[in-house]
Each structure stands twice: as structure tokens, then as C-alpha cells.
Amino acid sequence: MTEQSYNFAYLDEATKRMIRRALLKGLAIPGYQVPFASREMPMPYGWGTGGVQVTAACLIPEDTLKVIDQGADDTTNAVSIRKFFERTAQVRTTETTTEATVIQTRHRIPEVPLAEGQILVYQVPIPEPLRFLEPRESETRRMHALEEYGLMHVKLYEDIARHGAIATSYAYPVKVEGRYVMDPSPIPKFDNPKLGGNAAIQLFGAGREQRIYALPPYTQVVSLDFEDHPFEPSKAEHACDLCGSEVSYLDEVIVDDQGNRMFVCSDTNYCTTRQGEGHTGRLSQKGEAA
Amino acid sequence: MYVATKGGERAIDAAHRWLGDERRGDRTIAELDVAQIREQLGLAVNRVMAEGSLFDPDLAALAIKQSRGDLIEAVFLIRAYRTTLPRFGSSLPVETKRMHMIRRISATFKDAPGGQILGPTFDYTHRLLDFKLMADGEAPEALRSEAPSAFAPHILQLLDDDGLMEQLDVNDDTPPDLTREPLEMPAARPLRLQALARGDEGFVLSMAYSTQRGYGRTHAFVGELRIGTCAVEMEIPELGFSVEIGEIELTECETVNQFTGSKSEPPQFTRGYGLVMGQSERKAISMSLVDRALRWEELGEENVGAPAQDAEFVLYHCDNIQATGFLEHIKLPHYVDFQSELELIRKLRREALQAQVKEAAE
Numbered sequence: 059m060t061e062q063s064y065n066f067a068y069l070d071e072a073t074k075r076m077i078r079r080a081l082l083k084g085l086a087i088p089g090y091q092v093p094f095a096s097r098e099m100p101m102p103y104g105w106g107t108g109g110v111q112v113t114a115a116c117l118i119p120e121d122t123l124k125v126i127d128q129g130a131d132d133t134t135n136a137v138s139i140r141k142f143f144e145r146t147a148q149v150r151t152t153e154t155t156t157e158a159t160v161i162q163t164r165h166r167i168p169e170v171p172l173a174e175g176q177i178l179v180y181q182v183p184i185p186e187p188l189r190f191l192e193p194r195e196s197e198t199r200r201m202h203a204l205e206e207y208g209l210m211h212v213k214l215y216e217d218i219a220r221h222g223a224i225a226t227s228y229a230y231p232v233k234v235e236g237r238y239v240m241d242p243s244p245i246p247k248f249d250n251p252k253l254g255g256n257a258a259i260q261l262f263g264a265g266r267e268q269r270i271y272a273l274p275p276y277t278q279v280v281s282l283d284f285e286d287h288p289f290e291p292s293k294a295e296h297a298c299d300l301c302g303s304e305v306s307y308l309d310e311v312i313v314d315d316q317g318n319r320m321f322v323c324s325d326t327n328y329c330t331t332r333q334g335e336g337h338t339g340r341l342s343q344k345g346e347a348a
Numbered sequence: 349m350y351v352a353t354k355g356g357e358r359a360i361d362a363a364h365r366w367l368g369d370e371r372r373g374d375r376t377i378a379e380l381d382v383a384q385i386r387e388q389l390g391l392a393v394n395r396v397m398a399e400g401s402l403f404d405p406d407l408a409a410l411a412i413k414q415s416r417g418d419l420i421e422a423v424f425l426i427r428a429y430r431t432t433l434p435r436f437g438s439s440l441p442v443e444t445k446r447m448h449m450i451r452r453i454s455a456t457f458k459d460a461p462g463g464q465i466l467g468p469t470f471d472y473t474h475r476l477l478d479f480k481l482m483a484d485g486e487a488p489e490a491l492r493s494e495a496p497s498a499f500a501p502h503i504l505q506l507l508d509d510d511g512l513m514e515q516l517d518v519n520d521d522t523p524p525d526l527t528r529e530p531l532e533m534p535a536a537r538p539l540r541l542q543a544l545a546r547g548d549e550g551f552v553l554s555m556a557y558s559t560q561r562g563y564g565r566t567h568a569f570v571g572e573l574r575i576g577t578c579a580v581e582m583e584i585p586e587l588g589f590s591v592e593i594g595e596i597e598l599t600e601c602e603t604v605n606q607f608t609g610s611k612s613e614p615p616q617f618t619r620g621y622g623l624v625m626g627q628s629e630r631k632a633i634s635m636s637l638v639d640r641a642l643r644w645e646e647l648g649e650e651n652v653g654a655p656a657q658d659a660e661f662v663l664y665h666c667d668n669i670q671a672t673g674f675l676e677h678i679k680l681p682h683y684v685d686f687q688s689e690l691e692l693i694r695k696l697r698r699e700a701l702q703a704q705v706k707e708a709a710e
Contacts, residue, residue, distance in 0.1 A: 064432065068432075070432070070434070093530035093532060094530055095527075095528050095530050096530065097431045098424075098430070098431045098527075098669065099428065099431075100428040102424070102672065102673035102676060102677065103669065103670050103673025103677070104673040104674040104675075104676065104677025104678075105673065105677055105680065107673075127680070127681060128681050128682075128683050128684045129684060132357075133356060133681050134356040134359065134360055135680055135681075136356070137356040137357045138360060141357070141360075164680075165682070165684045165685060183674070183677070194533075194660055195533050195660060195664070196533040196534065196660065221696050222696070223692075223695065223696065225692060225696070227685075227689050227691065227692040228684070228685040228689070244682075244684075244685050245684075246684055246685065246688040247688065248688070266670045266673060268530040268531065269530075292688070292691055292692075293691070294687065294691060307687075308687070309683050309684070309687055310687055310690065324683065324687075
């Protein structure tokens with residue numbers, strides 16, 4: 059069977075319409091988890107089937123798609139998803155954040171601020187921020203309905219009592235427009251401040267858990283905290299060893315048997331763009347330095 | 349010097365090619381064809397059809413070949429194919445009382461109208477390796493006789509006629525379909541049965557087994573287990589009547605469960621139900637036990653906190669495609685999350701060590 063036997067962007071139009079309805083509902087009630095009839099996709103659950111379905115429902119032939127995983131365009135799963143849409147939708151793809159109209163991401167928000175007209179699609183493993191406090195779906199839905207978030211605050215408080223700090227470093231819960239507590243997907247909490255007031259549309263798809271939720275542009279998003287323990291985004295206290303950036307989120311790489319480390323931007327497009335502009339870091343090759 | 353890992357695309361292509369080569373195996377050995385798998389590995393084909401929710405022995409055999417015999421992978425291939433198929437209608441409910449049976453047993457009655465048919469079963473084989481099969485031994489053909497002229501009634505129907513079975517709430521409502529609607533709790537029995545019918549055989553088996561060992565005991569007897577083919581009929585609007593569009597093989601199990609009564613129900617026998625595509629009797633029996641355990645609420649029984657009584661637990665975890673995907677996804681890169689964990693642990697350690705030093709100094 060060839061790619062031609064599948065509809066544009068793989069899903070049939072009726073399925074896309076069903077997903078778009080869920081997306082619109084999600085945008086109308088920011089942070090609310092909309093159940094949707096997630097389809098079985100030709101990649102495994104946990105590999106971004108929710109994100110892929112949302113992207114498929116959003117794509118039009120004129121779109122330019124960027125896919126990142128851990129901030130990088132060239133990790134295997136990002137490559138695989140990009141290839142999937144190249145095959146089934148024949149859309150233009152790019153690695154440049156500013157050129158993309160749709161960006162599907164896993165675990166990061168790009169460093170470069172997004173603009174109006176862009177859509178950021180998140181892959182979400184566990185959409186329910188209360189799941190690890192209460193395993194029952196029927197119960198957590200009730201808690202959201204009644205805005206009963208005391209359990210979450212108790213958990214954060216217990217962290218502080220026990221460790222002196224909130225021991226959540228990624229998938230850090232947020233409150234949307236003062237109403238719904240939302241899981242921002244497993245982005246590092248460093249990225250949390252970019253969720254709020256963002257010019258782009260942010261869509262979240264959880265395939266296995268059959269949930270969609272959304273943040274319209276310029277939505278108020280607040281990371282949960284306490285007055286005396288304010289939320290603190292954090293990153294490695296280094297500069298990028300390749301582009302010298304002191305403000306980007308860094309990956310730590312073990313470079314030899316002695317356990318020496320280097321730090322590089324997790325956002326590969328951001329890093330290579332900076333290097334192209336002549337920025338250098340501690341380990342930039344001599345001669346290349348501008 | 350560190351160079352960012354490039355070439356994900358080349359690696360993927362090479363890996364796929366290698367996988368194809370491994371699948372083929374030693375090229376001096378004849379290649380399996382799909383028909384051989386369909387005919388000679390029929391129970392594997394049945395399992396893939398049942399858990400893939402698609403009755404197509406040829407495609408299931410192809411999936412088994414393509415997946416190198418990894419049945420969950422084969423189920424996945426079938427599921428991914430199934431979702432792309434257009435729905436042009438629904439069949440009429442399949443009448444299992446009009447089944448052409450190859451096997452039918454009851455553990456509750458020594459004999460019943462229609463008789464017991466042992467059929468092609470492993471039940472009384474001695475599990476001794478048959479080395480003749482290794483040495484090209486031809487199996488003798490099965491004995492044949494005339495098929496019975498009448499369909500055999502369901503055995504539980506006989507108890508029903510005596511008023512000893514619970515009354516079922518029978519209606520013609522279209523059952524929900526979890527492949528088209530998101531699974532939402534609480535789930536009514538038709539939805540639970542659909543989830544179990546396509547659930548992982550191993551998971552459903554273990555859940556059923558746990559009820560037998562006391563975690564939500566339901567005292568099940570196999571009232572009837574029948575395997576055979578049933579006609580699938582469809583109403584064609586243009587014709588105004590239904591036509592037979594094919595037949596499928598099914599395994600159906602009805603259990604009878606002792607029930608001493610509750611606040612709302614008198615003492616009577618209750619039922620558990622299992623229906624699975626193909627010849628899959630382990631699955632059908634397991635399903636009927638789990639179905640019965642999940643019915644505690646509607647029968648006014650006590651929830652003893654057993655896993656098999658917990659519909660959310662059972663339904664959200666019985667699907668092996670969801671389970672395997674989410675389990676295996678932890679192979680994917682998690683550098684970013686791990687990095688933030690590293691920083692957190694370093695920070696907490698630093699603070700803990702500082703506190704210790706301070707304490708020692710005091």
C-alpha cells in the first residue's frame with residue numbers, strides 16, 4: 059500500500075473534524091482536559107500519538123512544520139515524526155523556529171519567542187496534573203470540576219517541609235486563568251514562564267489518555283508556588299560551551315572516561331543559529347571563532 | 349570533542365533494513381508464506397485478530413510474519429490498519445445460538461440438548477514434545493460425521509427458564525464503541541465487555557486468576573463454552589432486508605456464579621460473559637470471570653477492594669497496545685527532564701550537606 063491511499067495528513071476528514079472540535083472546546087476553556095476519541099496511530103502510544111493527531115488536524119498544505127524532541131530537530135523520534143508528515147501531508151518542513159507555522163514538540167519550548175500565527179503542539183504522556191496524587195480518573199475529574207486543588211498544595215507544601223524546596227523539576231503544575239490546574243507536559247520548569255502570555259496558540263495532545271487541552275494566545279498561566287517560596291525556573295549554572303549563551307536551557311554531556319562534562323543548548327536550532335552569527339563558547343574550535 | 353548526534357535519519361533507515369534482514373533469517377531456509385502462518389499457526393492468528401479487533405485471518409497472518417512472531421507487535425499493526433478503514437455500517441447482532449459448533453462443553457450439566465462436543469482441544473493431550481513433527485510427520489486426517497441438523501440452545505437458557513438465573517436487562521440500544529468514543533468512567537457493562545474482548549490475554553487471564561485465588565471471589569462454573577462459526581448479517585437499506593455478508597469464528601463462554609443474595613437481589617445464579625473472535629477459549633473464560641467480578645456494584649455486592657473489581661484499574665490497563673507503547677517510550681530520550689532532575693538533586697544535596705556541616709559546627 060502506498061502513501062497515496064491515505065488521506066492528507068493520514069487521518070480521515072471525519073476524524074480530523076472530531077479532533078478540531080475538541081481543540082476548539084479546549085481553546086474555549088483554557089486548561090480544561092477535553093476527552094477525545096483518540097485513534098490508533100501507526101506509531102506507538104508514548105511516542106507522541108496525541109501530538110501527531112493534533113498536528114494532523116491542524117495542518118494545511120501551506121504549512122511549514124518543525125518537529126523537535128528534547129529541543130532538538132535531529133533526535134530519532136523527531137526525525138521519524140517529521141518524516142511521517144513529509145510522507146502523508148507533503149508539507150514543507152524546517153528546522154528554523156521562526157519559519158515554522160506549526161511546531162510539534164516533546165519536552166521543550168523553543169528558546170526564540172514564538173509569534174502570532176504559530177501553533178505549538180505538545181506531546182503529553184499524562185495530562186492529569188493530579189494523577190500521582192489520585193490515580194482515579196473519575197475522582198480527578200470531580201476535583202477539577204469543584205476546583206478542589208488542596209491536595210496539590212499540600213503536596214507542594216510537604217515537599218518544602220521535607221526538602222526545603224519544591225521537588226518537582228519538570229512537568230511543573232500551572233494554573234490557567236485562575237481556574238484549571240494544568241500539566242504543562244514534561245517540559246523543564248525553566249520553560250514554564252514561556253507558557254503564559256505567549257503569542258502562539260499552544261495545543262496539548264495526549265493520545266493514550268485521550269485528552270486534548272489548549273492555551274489560546276496571551277493566556278495567563280501561573281506556576282503554582284507559595285508567597286514565601288516563589289516559583290524559580292532553573293537551569294544548569296553554566297553557559298553553552300558551543301555558542302556561549304547564558305540564557306538557554308542546557309544539556310549536560312559526559313565527554314570522556316574521566317567524567318568531564320560539557321554543557322550545550324538543548325535547542326539545537328537556537329544554538330546553531332547563534333554559532334552561525336559568530337557567537338562562541340568555551341569549547342568552540344579555534345579558528346572558527348569569529 | 350563533542351559533536352551533536354546527527355544522522356538520526358540515516359540510523360533509522362539502516363535500522364529498518366537490518367530489521368527486515370533479521371526477520372528473513374537464514375536465507376538458506378525456505379521463507380514462511382502468509383498462508384502457512386494462517387493455516388498452521390491458527391491460534392496465534394486468532395489472538396492477533398481478537399486483540400486487534402479485526403476479523404481478517406490473512407492480514408493477521410501477514411502481521412505475524414512482519415512482526416517476526418511478536419504477537420503484541422502484530423496486534424499493533426492490525427490496530428493501526430483498522431483505524432484507517434472507513435465505517436460504512438454495522439452488522440446485526442451476531443446470534444451465537446445459531447452457531448455451527450466445533451466444540452461445546454458444559455461443566456455444570458453432564459448432558460444437555462445438543463450434547464457435549466469435545467472438539468479440537470489441547471485439554472487432554474499429554475504435554476510431551478512430539479518429535480515426529482520435527483521429522484516431517486504427516487498428521488492423520490480428522491474423522492468426519494454429519495453436522496447436527498438443529499442449532500443447540502444455550503445451556504444457561506435452561507436455568508433461565510427455571511427462574512434460577514438473574515434477569516438480564518435486555519434492550520436494543522446501540523452499545524458504545526471505545527474505538528470511536530473516549531473511554532469514560534463509570535463504564536457500563538457493554539463498554540467493559542468491549543474493552544475486555546480486545547484486552548491483553550495475559551492481563552485478563554491474570555485478573556481472572558486473581559479472583560479464583562480470593563481477590564474478589566465469584567465462585568464461577570463454566571456453564572457453557574462454545575466455539576464455532578456464526579453468520580454475520582447486515583441490513584442493506586436499499587434492499588429493505590438483511591443479507592449474510594460472511595461468517596466469523598467465535599468463542600463464547602458463559603459462567604454461572606453462585607450468589608447468596610444481597611440487599612437488592614434475591615439468592616440466584618448470576619452470570620459472567622466472555623465472547624472473543626477466533627478460537628481463544630482461555631481468553632473467553634478469563635473474560636467471563638473478570639466480567640462477573642466487575643459487576644459487584646450492579647448486583648449490590650460488597651467491594652472488597654480486589655483489583656478485578658476495580659473497573660478503572662482493569663479497563664485502563666488491559667490494552668496491551670497502550671501499555672506496551674507507554675512502557676517502551678521510556679527508551680526515548682529524556683535528557684531534558686533528567687537534566688532538570690540532576691540539578692534538583694544536586695541542589696537538595698548541597699543544602700543537606702551544608703545543613704550537616706552547620707550542625708557539626710554547632
